[in-house]
Amino acid sequence: MLTHQFNPYSACTSILVGKNASADGSTMIGRNEDSRAAWAKKFVIHPHTEFDAPQTFKSQDADHPFSMTLPKIRAKYTATPEWTPKYGLFEEDGINEYGVAMSATESAYCNPRVLAADPYVQNGIGEEAMVTVTLPYIHSAREGVERLGQIIEEHGTYETNGILFSDADEVWYMETGAGHYWVAQRIPDDAYAVVANQLAIQEIDLTDHDNYMYAKGIRNFVLDNQLASMDNGLNFREVFGTADLSDLHYNTPRVWYGQKYFTPNVDQQPESFDLPFIQRASGLIHIDEVQHYLASHYEGTPFDPVGSGTDAEKHTYRPISLAKTQESHVLQLREDLPVATRGIHWLAMGVAAESVYVPFYAGADDTPAAYQVATEKFDPTSAYWIFKHVGVLVDAHYHELHGDLQTVQKDLAVALGHHLIVTDHEVAALTGDQLTTKLTQANQKAADIAINAMQALAADLITKSTDMSPLNYNTDLNL
Template sequence: MTNKLSACTSILIGKNASIDGTIMIGRNEDAKAAWPKHMVVHQHGALGKRFISKDSKFELELPTNSARYTATPEWTDKEGLFEEDGINEYDVAMSATESAYANPLVLGYDPLVPDGLNEEAMITVVLPFVKTAREGVQRLGDLIAKYGTGETNGVLFADNDEAWYFESGSGHYWVAQRIPDDSYAVVANQLAIQEIDFNDLDNFMFHPGIQDFVAANHLNPAKEGFNFRQIFGTADRSDAIYSEPRVWVGHQMFSPNAAKDEHPEDTDLPFIMKPEKKLSVFDAQQYLANHFEGTPYDPLGKGPDAHKYRPISLAKTQESHVLQMNRQPGANIHWLAMGVAAQSTYVPFFNGITDVPAPYKRGKLPAQLNSAYWIFKHASVLVDSHLHDFLPLLEDVQKERKSAAIKMIQETDAVVAKLAADKRPAYLTQQSNNFAVDTMNAYKKLVLELITKMTDYSPLNFNTDENL
């Protein structure tokens, strides 16, 4: 699906790199400025026996007893589901995909497979059938090795113990790397994984034939080692403008001393980094909402470099998510921001929920104001009309909702810890849904305030001389 290419930005954070011991994976899903999303909870056993893609026509027999999982599919399934992100009942999180590009030499020997397993199907055929992040990596890798893929992608996995980043580098070949517990990674539309240690099976997974494939076709430009990014990826001018600056700004945010000599257009920025302070879920969200603020490259600025690079948060973001793991069973959190991350609010949905509020399940074209997606987008568009005057009003709502989210989560955790297992789903659903509705109502209230203020901005306005 062409509108999905050249999109998305991702972050992965290990448990010892976070302030609270949680593991986080997050991503912006970027495609079109007005392309609605909605949220669903698929119940245990809800999927059928056979999957047929409306995108690539890929077909697959599915295992029985699919797990319950959250997801954020497209407003229409005419070109595929694109469920994109979620957490299942076994506390496995998955986000798919980070679009990337393979070089022509590699693709000459192992071309992409147009009717293979592509982004739109990955969540649906993998997440409901795995009980650990490693199982997710292996299932996706086995499927791509067998059926091929028509795209070059990065996929994020996490459970309550570890986070993994998976990359397909051609039609059938793939690798995956475990994010060290004390580290983080940021990725932006390039193959990111670097040196592969084929003897370290605790931290690397890979297609069993990838070494032979590379050797037989003389694909490795290095005299020694196996740098996946160099062998399979690209490093051209478009990368320097489009992708690398987003990695650079993440390093500036979280590792400023280590990254002080980096430049936005560096072609070999490290994949794995150690943060110089422990990171919170709000740090992950702030990265996904970043638009180079505080630098000459902010598109909201007026300098000559204001539009030089592609920002992380932009109008084409459909939704942004942070999947926060290693919490109480069933109380891991699917943080979801509808629309532009910088102008929206991340709403925490516990993965033990059984349903979401009706407005979060709606979203289609043309716009409908009973849809959460369009309510958040409505506020965003109005703020854009008079950014200098209206941005502070939006930021006040965002700050209040952040504090309210932490308060709600803390209160919920205390209650859940004392609840019997069979009582938890209903309570988690109630807590998540109440907060989601309150946040949506806060944006509705903001919209009314903005409209009221905008009435005096009309070009038909006239300042009457009081002496007349």
């Protein structure tokens, strides 16, 4: 593998869990959307729409004027677009009415040798459009890979990305390489994978079409450009990816920590290029453990930025949860449930370590009003800014106030988990409009529980912080 020019401003961390690796038979895909410290997100539900004629998608990104024709029928789907479409939609993550989930993207790099043979296409598809032109038009995770793969082969892409797909049965991870090539691997049902801004997929079995998919002509592309001999198959990570010093400090430690957390019996090092893509957990994985990983920052190691290590140790590796996280999500598809109640879009606005994952039923037809407000500057009516506000207050006096935050986070995890269980029972016999209405009301209640608690916490933190000013002195109260 070759080196790349490192860009620290586009980064995410992802996790994928097969149905037999999870405690309740769910498939789960999750990701931290990391870009800017103050860049608000919305949470919306696009309705099922049937147009009279095919539609045209045109990107609003002036640097990458991608466009394509879309089908006449657009399924309902959840999404988290940006506060402004000026640089693109960036809908990022969602679950559609057919029970298919998608998260895009995990930014990565392709090495110069491959790019020389197949350069990026500046008016091709990029992260900002992928969910919008894919998720509303697919009926399975496998179909999602196929559709996006066809788009990339036809239109090209201007960047390297990883894309997560799931339905109730299968979980797929797809990676793009160069301008027109891609591969995808099904995560084994009994396995999980964590990914951190590097091409991760290893050996591709070109004869196993049940578990691998890939671009047409990829074998000839590799051979014709002397990228690899293919005598031992195709290792996508080695042929298309990167491996340099920045990877060892920015990327591989996050994978190491995830595998250390879920599979503590493995002996691995944070600065290793040999960490496996597919891994098996030591026990069944629960939804809160997936959330814990996405909210983590090397707790229990010297590398925790707010831990007890030396200053050098605390700043050695890029943490999983960090100030530039816009939102963190886990898309859970639960087995043996009707499609309307199967999908739970867990969403933590802002920095996951200082936020709360709120469960939203994808079968609803609207989102709470506070989640539809997203502005460039602080707005106390915006869910994004409400959660972000708490994080900023805690950061100002982290060690003094973090305990207050943890208490509220634990209380909310209990309250929201109970709310989900109760709602599941209440809607079990409902169908049609009655079910949709009840799920929409349940989502509003979940939002109210979380937002009210965080607003109350913010008030307490402000009150406590008033006596933490550097302009302070032990005054004589009798004077």
